[in-house]
Every structure is written in C-alpha cells, then in structure tokens.
Amino acid sequence: MEPVVRCEGLWKTFRIPVDRALTFKQRVLAPRHHRATRELNAVRDVSFEVRSGEFFGVIGANGSGKSTLLMCLAGIYLPDRGRVAVAGRISPFIELGVGFNGELPALDNVVVNGALLGLSPAEARRRFPAIVEFAELEDFVDLKLKNYSSGMLVRLGFSAAIQAEADVYLCDEVLAVGDVRFQQKCFDTFRRFKREGRTVVFVSHDLASVERFCDRALLLEHGEAVALGEPSDVVQEYRGHAFLEAPPETDSTGSPIRWGDRSAEIVEASLHDDAGNDVTVVEQGDWVTLRVLVQFHRRHENPIFGAIVKTEQAHHAFVTNTMFDACRTGTFEPTDHGVYSVRFQALLAEGPYTVSPAVAYEDANRFADWREDFLSLRVNGRLTSGGIVDLPHESTVESVVHETTVA
Amino acid sequence: MSASTPGVRLDTPELRRRSTAPELRRFVYITRSLAVMEFKLRYFGSFLGYLWTLFRPLLLFGVLYLVFTRIIRLGDDVPHYPVVLLIGIVLWAFFADATNSSLPSLVARESLLRKLSFPRLAIPVAATATPAANLVLGFGVVLVLAVVNGVSVSATWLYVVPIMLGTIVFAIGLGLLLSVLFVRFRDLQPIWEIALQLVFWASPIIYTIDFVPEQYRQYVLWNPFAAAVQETRHQVVGAGSPSVADVMGSLYEVLIPVGIAAAVCVLGFLTFRRLSGRVAEDL
Numbered sequence A: 001m002e003p004v005v006r007c008e009g010l011w012k013t014f015r016i017p018v019d020r021a022l023t024f025k026q027r028v029l030a031p032r033h034h035r036a037t038r039e040l041n042a043v044r045d046v047s048f049e050v051r052s053g054e055f056f057g058v059i060g061a062n063g064s065g066k067s068t069l070l071m072c073l074a075g076i077y078l079p080d081r082g083r084v085a086v087a088g089r090i091s092p093f094i095e096l097g098v099g100f101n102g103e104l105p106a107l108d109n110v111v112v113n114g115a116l117l118g119l120s121p122a123e124a125r126r127r128f129p130a131i132v133e134f135a136e137l138e139d140f141v142d143l144k145l146k147n148y149s150s151g152m153l154v155r156l157g158f159s160a161a162i163q164a165e166a167d168v169y170l171c172d173e174v175l176a177v178g179d180v181r182f183q184q185k186c187f188d189t190f191r192r193f194k195r196e197g198r199t200v201v202f203v204s205h206d207l208a209s210v211e212r213f214c215d216r217a218l219l220l221e222h223g224e225a226v227a228l229g230e231p232s233d234v235v236q237e238y239r240g241h242a243f244l245e246a247p248p249e250t251d252s253t254g255s256p257i258r259w260g261d262r263s264a265e266i267v268e269a270s271l272h273d274d275a276g277n278d279v280t281v282v283e284q285g286d287w288v289t290l291r292v293l294v295q296f297h298r299r300h301e302n303p304i305f306g307a308i309v310k311t312e313q314a315h316h317a318f319v320t321n322t323m324f325d326a327c328r329t330g331t332f333e334p335t336d337h338g339v340y341s342v343r344f345q346a347l348l349a350e351g352p353y354t355v356s357p358a359v360a361y362e363d364a365n366r367f368a369d370w371r372e373d374f375l376s377l378r379v380n381g382r383l384t385s386g387g388i389v390d391l392p393h394e395s396t397v398e399s400v401v402h403e404t405t406v407a
Numbered sequence B: 001m002s003a004s005t006p007g008v009r010l011d012t013p014e015l016r017r018r019s020t021a022p023e024l025r026r027f028v029y030i031t032r033s034l035a036v037m038e039f040k041l042r043y044f045g046s047f048l049g050y051l052w053t054l055f056r057p058l059l060l061f062g063v064l065y066l067v068f069t070r071i072i073r074l075g076d077d078v079p080h081y082p083v084v085l086l087i088g089i090v091l092w093a094f095f096a097d098a099t100n101s102s103l104p105s106l107v108a109r110e111s112l113l114r115k116l117s118f119p120r121l122a123i124p125v126a127a128t129a130t131p132a133a134n135l136v137l138g139f140g141v142v143l144v145l146a147v148v149n150g151v152s153v154s155a156t157w158l159y160v161v162p163i164m165l166g167t168i169v170f171a172i173g174l175g176l177l178l179s180v181l182f183v184r185f186r187d188l189q190p191i192w193e194i195a196l197q198l199v200f201w202a203s204p205i206i207y208t209i210d211f212v213p214e215q216y217r218q219y220v221l222w223n224p225f226a227a228a229v230q231e232t233r234h235q236v237v238g239a240g241s242p243s244v245a246d247v248m249g250s251l252y253e254v255l256i257p258v259g260i261a262a263a264v265c266v267l268g269f270l271t272f273r274r275l276s277g278r279v280a281e282d283l
Helices: A024-029 A066-074 A106-116 A121-135 A150-163 A180-195 A207-213 A231-245 B020-043 B051-071 B081-102 B110-115 B122-148 B155-184 B188-202 B214-220 B224-240 B244-248 B252-276
Strands: A003-017 A037-051 A055-060 A081-086 A090-093 A168-172 A199-203 A216-221 A224-229 A264-272 A281-283 A287-296 A304-311 A316-321 A337-345 A351-360 A367-371 A375-380
Touching: A003 A066, A003 A199, A037 A066, A037 A081, A037 A199, A037 A216, A055 A066, A055 A207, A055 A231, A066 A081, A066 A090, A066 A168, A066 A199, A090 A150, A106 A121, A106 A150, A106 B020, A121 A150, A121 B020, A150 A180, A180 A199, A180 A207, A199 A207, A207 A231, A216 A231, A224 A231, A264 A351, A264 A375, A287 A304, A287 A351, A304 A337, A316 A337, A316 A351, B020 B122, B051 B081, B051 B122, B081 B122, B081 B155, B081 B188, B081 B224, B122 B155, B122 B224, B155 B188, B155 B224, B155 B252, B214 B244, B224 B244, B224 B252, B244 B252
Parallel strands: A037 A224, A055 A199, A055 A216, A090 A168, A168 A199, A264 A367, A281 A375
Antiparallel strands: A003 A037, A003 A081, A216 A224, A264 A287, A287 A337, A304 A316, A304 A351, A351 A367, A351 A375
C-alpha cells in the first residue's frame, strides 16, 4: 500500500527565551540580555510511514512530543530538520470546534469551521442538517454557542470535523470527550472510516482504545521514537518503562509540591506487594501496602498519618488516615522514627495514579509534612471502564414475560 | 482512497506541495467566512447595527464642517468644501479602520493559528473586508452629497473605482506588515496610533492641498494615502481640486506615491510570507 503520511528524520526544536523580549523598549534597553535561550528538542529524528487506510496510534507520556509531532503533520509547525509529507486533505482534530465563536449560532460557526477544513460555505450549509443531527443538537440550533454546554460544543465540533470529508484525520485525544453514548458514536464513526479506507493518526493516553483500534502504534519517549509496531507490543512496552520515569508533579520552581512545618518529615515512602517486593505497577485486585517512614524533630502526641490516592485527573480515588480509622498513634519524641503502613486492595480502574502521603498534628488542622504526588502507581486492568474504581460486582439479566392482565 | 483526493503527489521533494487550485479556493472560503463572521459580530445585537458605521464618519464630518465653515472659515473659499471634506473623512475612516483591525488580527486569532494549518493571509485580509465594505458605502454618500452640493455628474467619477481599489490594496499590504510584526513587537499598537495621527494631519483631509505652501505640496503627495485623497477629490469635483499630476508637476512624478504604495505592499507580502510560517510558534 502506498504511504499517505511520510515522516522522515523529523526534528523540531523550540528555542525558549529565558526572558522573552516582547517590546522595542526591552530590545533597545537590553539588546544582549534577552538573547539567552534554552533549547528544547520536542521531536528528535522521528521517522515513520502511515499507509492508506491505516489506523496509526501515537502514545507516550506527557511531554514526550506527541502533540508536537501531530502539529508538524498538520502543518502548523514547520520542521527544523527532516521531512513531512501528507497526501490528500487533512482534517486535524487537534482541537474540536476550531474557530467557534460564542456570540454566533451554530450555523455561522459551522460555516467558518467548514471553510477552515476546506468546505465551501454552500457545501457547509448543505451539510449543516446532518451535522446537527449527528451532534443531537436539533433543538438548540438557534442558540448562540456561548449558551451551549461544553459537551454540546464538543459534539458539534466533532460532527463538523467528520463531515469535512478528509483523507487523513489527525486526532489528539478526541475520544476523551462526551458522554459514553456519544463516545460510542465516535467509535462507530471511526469504524466506518476504517471500512472506507480512510487514514487516521490517533494520539491518545487511552491505551485500551489504541490497542482496540489501531493497526500499528508508535511510542515516543523524550521526543524519540522508541517503539513502532503492533499496538499490543508497543502498549506493553509503554506500560513497562515509560510510566515509571514520569516525573512527579512539580510547582513553579520545579520541585515537587510539599508543605507543612516539617516538625516531622516524611523521609521515605514505598509500595509493596504481599511478598514484600517494591512495586509501582500492580494488577487490578492485588493487595498493596504503602509504607511511609517518618522522622520526628519535635515531640508529637497522636499525630495523624494518612495518604491520598489520586487519579491522573487529580480525583481522589481513595483517602485514608489514622484519624478516620480511630487509631491512636502514640507519642513520638524528637529523633524518633515512625513507620506508617496501610494495606489496601487495588480495586481501582486501569490507569495511572499518584500517592500523596502526609503527617498532621493531632488536631488535624496543621500539617507537619505533606508530599503531594510522592509516589506513582499504575493499575493494569482488563479494560478502561471510565470509572475510578472497579467494584466487585455481579450482573444478571432476566427476561420478564409481560403478563396481560385480564379484567 | 476517496475520490475527493486533490492531485497531490507524495514523492515531490518539497515538504508539502499541494496543487494551488484547491489551496486558493480554500483561501477564498476562509477569507470570506471570516469576513462575514467579523461583520456579523460587529453589527449584530446593536440596535442601529450597520447604521453606526455611517453615523460615526458623518458625525465627524458635521463637527469639522461646522468648525471650518463657521468658526475658522477655512472652507469658505474652497469650491464644494463639504464634498471635499467628506471624501477626506471617508477615505480616512477606511484607512484608519482597516489598519487598526488588521494590526491585532493575527494575535487575536491565536487559537485558530495554533490549531490549524491554513493560508495565514486570510486573517488580515478578512479583517480589511468590513472597512472596505464601509468605504464603498461611504462613497455612495459622497456621491449623493456631491449631487446635492451642485457638482455636475461626470464620467470621471468612474475613476474613483480604481483609486479606491488601489487604496484598499495599499491598506491590505500595510496591514500584512503590521499584523505579522505585531506578533513579535507588542509595542506596535501604540506606535501605530501615533503614526496614524501624523498621517491624519499630514494629509489633505480637513484642509486642501492649496493651503500647503507651494514648495512642500509635492512632498505631501509622496504619501500614497494623501495622493489617493487628492486624486479622488479631483475626479469627483473636477477643476476645483487639482489632480496629483498637476500638483507634482508631471505625470511621471505620480509614480512616486504609486511606487511607494507598491513597495509597501511588496514588503508587507514578503515579510508576511517569511514570518507567518512560524507565527504559531511565536504566539
């Protein structure tokens, strides 16, 4: 098959001015001072081809260069070295609803959006009913877009984008939107695209859909292509090591977020399986033990130990502490150490999590030490359910025969 | 592959060569729909809507007319002073509005530029569309006023069309330059406001070229905008207002303002083409 997207030795470097001179005054007053730049190689020497009719997935951690790569394919960024060639019309879903303006109703916005994607205004107007129907917004066509909910906007954007008949679709995380039913519709659309032999380049964190839809996948790490091939192999590779290197969330100074008066310090924390081995990746349903080593610098009576397990979106999936558990922790003298252990069953949905341990004063109002997102934990499951937890459950379906009531 | 594939070959040595016809069509669609959108945003929802566009230059006209015929009496000896004054104001309103709208246009459309690849030229050009439509409408008013004021209808009025087109092209060229430079130099907006003030007073808008001391007249008309105003006046009111060639001394010297305008346009276009490819990264 003929390649439709070809990327050869692509490099993209951003020169980030350390302090950018934005005005004449700044340039004139300190012409040398502002020349300092930091180079960031967002994409390094990436080569691949996507054949016609192929579904091509791109995965990698945050900051690995996925979006930059997509922007280069879309022609938004010019490559610094190497070559990008795309045959046919591209419909980039880099963001849905590009050019939407809240002050105007759906029709005007669809016309502008359509023009940007290559449709004539007449053509966009002709397709408008189909777009609105797919987006299920028939009752809201007269509304200004600023009165739409975010879900409605995304639905309209997606419908408009798929109506612009393109040969190559570049999608950045578009499936993470909408309710489950609409997501199903999007998947159906992608299946139809696949049947029709259209090409899709698909950037996602949703490993399950990459495995489900893509014919091949590319793994990026620090801008470099480290794996290319069968989606299941590439996803496995990503799970294996890319995640473990993900740096913890940091504040503006670059250090991990931490607060408290440090009258007691969290020196160490780790996760263990029941055999006592250190773990960062667990299977769903496994028992995990969090162990936190605390060094005391001041006398603490009944300090509270606790931890929060958070999802990638910072939802608190699990919150525990010794106060909730009505556990008296005793008295610690300066230089004493304490070890806090909490064993829990990982009934979490598949995905990445962080663990934030903390130590607080007895009154629960002041923190001695709080280390946000101190540990990373990955839960592997059978499927990405979209929930936060996968509770043990049983489901049954019975068919009930309707009894006609006789008077 | 679907049948709609435009004739693109992958094996060209260029990064991305698309056949020009679909690209040009796309440019036209985008410019048109952005221009319509901007027009709707400007005038929908306001009670008088589009009438405001006329009202503003007309109010300025009324004030200046009263000042210069009743108080300063500058216009007393000028034949058809109201017509001459309105021509200046209508052209000025276009020039100021067009450059002031295209200057911030790229920065204002940042989200679009960062999300899609499309001919960037469409954005400043679309920003000039509404002012250009207002210019055409304003000229309708000028011609009505000319008839009311006793100017005899003449075939030379048709010359106004190429002058207007030239002025629009000049404003677009300048707008390209301003818009793409504004991405890098955010000081440009206040600087341009001051520059516009200078252009206003250095051009025959409220005064006529006859008030300028003779030895400076031709230099005033080196300014393409001033030349456009002067030539329009000549073509509308006739002998009462000298043509650019008359003021400059010869027909050849008309090439000076025309040449400057052309140079600005070429410079604007080239600068835009050079810098706009990386505009998404600079924003």
